[in-house]
Amino acid sequence: MPLFLKLATAIAVSMASIDVGIDVAPACADEPTVGESRPNILFAIADDWGWPHASIYGDPVCKTPTFDRVAKEGILFEHAFISSPSCTPSRNAILTGQHFWRLGGGANLHSVLDTKHQAFVHLLDRAGYETGHMRKMWGPGDASNWEVNPAGKKFKDFDQFLEMRDSDKPFCFCFGAYDPHRGYKKGSGKKSGMDLDEIRLFDCFPDSETIRSDVADYYFEVQRFDSELGQALKRLEELGQLDNTVVVVTGDHGMPFPRCKSNLYDSGARVPMAVRWPKKIKANRVVTDFVSTTDLAPTFLEIAGVEIPKTMTGQSWMPLFEFSGTEDVALIEDDRDHVIFGKERHVPAQEAPDVGGFPMRAIRTAEFLLIENFRPDRWPNGTPNYKQAQIPSAWLADTDNGPTKTYIVENRDKDDNHRRCYELCFAKRPRFELFDIQADPEQLTNLAYDPEFAEVRDKLHGRLTEELLASDDPRAKDSAAATKYFDSFKYLGQGPRHPSFKKQKRNSKAKN
Template sequence: MKRLWALLFVCIALYLGPGGLHAQERQDVQERQDVQERQDVQERPNILFAFADDWGYPHAGAYGDPTVNTPTFDRLAAEGVLFTRAFVSSPSCTPSRGAVLAGQDFWRLGAAANLWSTFPEDVEVYPSLLAERSGYAVGHTRKGWGPGRIGDRSHNPAGPAFDRFTQFLDQRSGDQPFAFWFGSHDPHRTYSDSLRRAMGIDPATVEVPPMLPDVPAVRRDIANYYAEVQRFDREVGRLLQTLAERGELKNTIVVMSGDHGWPFPRGKANLYDAGTRVPLAIWWPDRVEAGRTISEFVNLTDLAPTFLEVGGVPVPEEMTGQSLMDLLVPSEHDRPERGRDYVVMGRERHTPAQESPNDGGYPVRALRTDDYLYIRNYYPDRWPAGTPHYRRAATNNGWLGDTDNGPTKFYLWAHRSGRSRLQELYEQSFAKRPAVELYDLRSDPHQLHNVATDPDYAEVRKRLGERLPTLLRRRDDPRAIGTNPTLDRPPYFGGIPSWPGDSTLTPYR
């Protein structure tokens, strides 16, 4: 309504022409326009997006984790909205972050569907749209989009880089709203025992999921991961304190999440929940009803259209994400939008970790519903986490390259044969997988028992096996429509986890 009045004043002035209004009247019109523009700017909320690196679900106090201490996230959840089924588009940093920025499924990003690639120049991202079409100040600190190369862009797709959040706030003009991306490097490996001790985390209290061995080395590894989660949470708390001190917190929507699951075997770079499910809380004073928990499926591609909607920018048609506004601020008469009863995810090349230089990676797609996880492995003859035979690796000394090196990986390798249970755990993370995997989440929430060949699940396998490619074709997945040249072997600009040597592995035997 306010914008309509401003438009009306302009139309009157244009209709009457220079002689139709006295100088004082024209000045009054201009002043009303100026006031209206300032009011519009003030009504648009600031957007603070706090994005962790390798932080997975359910590692926060708000989800019932008994060990990790996350008071900032818990506050946002208690005073805002907590999402219990938030998933990423791809469980790898570069494609996941690109999908968030573009609001599109990762496979639509060309080379950027892969780790350590190049971001396409023709893909629009929400920070630039907010800046160009709604006057937002945009910026990021630390890890924005990436790792990768940005081509001819003048700055990272997440926005211009700043050393500190306060530096970014100080350079804004007047009441200009902002959209800031705080990209922490926590809790990415490597980890520190000293930080864990400083945080006071006792490895004896951590919960070890059943896909990992419950031994002291793994408990310490998880506890060290928790220490970095806590450091990330504390830093976000300081950002909120800064905004509170400046009187800007109340007009800020705060979103806190992670770019994919934790960096443990069968987690990061895998389509099981440990790799794709992430924490998500959204806090928006006076607009979002406090204390709600939302169980509908959401994908982090939904954030870009959400940010554009709250910033008053039309959502581009190419965005495949759905705005979350129907969930965040449902009207009194409207029920939240349906159709959020599943999520589709996938991955392409994480690292060049196979034995043949002609193999691009390990392409996979998955359909996650309430009761089932259906996974399609396109090349079951390849290694899902990279070759274990480092002497044969296409990349020099590449060793299980799609899983970050660390104590848990070392322990599983050291016990890959002999004791049957540890051998089974090793193979679940690193052995080759069949073309189709199917998990019944009602009885197997950690997705450890593949029932794809069980006759009792034949109908489910058929139904989901038909539904997944249909959904992929609708969303222009090159794997589904047969146009995938940019997905197979784009340039790779990074390193790869490599064989650590027998001396490193000796303590884990």
């Protein structure tokens, strides 16, 4: 059965019942069923860690022995994608098992998640699991409307959780890290011994030592996350619990660099993903099926023997775990030949008085990536005209500040390649973008308006729209109304400012 029909069947909500399209009523599962012997769950998520920055994916500089171990002793996913390349909506989608566009204000960065949406952590807690998290699992945003954080009770670290838990119960712990989110200690990567010449830069970056060193600093924090996770696995081994624990390791979206985080190209939307569960998963498996991080919640619930709420749009990975057929099949599940994802407001990064984001949706297959940009009049990564910004001095504010961003902006007129890189990262974009994955794996050449690819574009767009409608995405129903809806939610954060902003603040303080 096609995936869109599965979604339509699973979602018992009429389009007329939605606030401009989207007030999805919660579906309460029956009292959870509990298995006799349930495994523990350790879910490790890095902050801003994107594909393919792990040694097992072929990165020659970034060394990730713990992630590699999990993958070698279980499954390495080749096509894992987030729901939205922005921290809050990505994590909301993970916790609720739903496409981010179904989550109201929770579809935006620095927001509030309505308590009508059920988080898998709370469902596991009700089913008898000991639950908790450390550092960053949910957010950023305001969770004061929740009696307990959507990610459960917060602990200092994994060791504290293990000491305080009831050892007679199975546990689910979210090993949330701050690494490798900016800022970085400048030069930390090079100082650690990384060879800057060996770093493989995305082709949207000019080749400079400044950028290579910045990427090395990012790698340094990826490796720190990997090392800390290694200590957690060692602790489970000491307790005799490692083989009774499902270990899942991933990131919430791409690296915090231009054309990565907050973008729908693979550099922003594709993430590392590995799962270890020796009681169910054979070692050294590579899965090429397309999976979404919205699949994690229903997977964890099925592992625990808990009924999956009907509102969840993600699909459990149990059939992938239990597959025992020929290992070289193209797909284990026919429906997993693609994935859909998107973005609403990251930062209110447009020019005043516009408080909106850059809304877009995408469908990714093995052959193509199609992106629909619903507001091509807006800046895709925020206005460069910081003096006119809605947030005072917000500067290309959907892209985190850092040496790479500054270098690309300051050197945009150096030569043709620098200008090309600047435009790829920051220039306005047309309504549609289409990329041939085999010929253009980094998705740099837009074929959407090439007559030779018109049929491919239209077919993919029809398929994308069909699935968006089936999942109650207001963008597919009435985009103008959806813009008002998503942009109406209060933004609780700040945003990257132009370098002159700090100088202005210093001068202002000096005068006062």
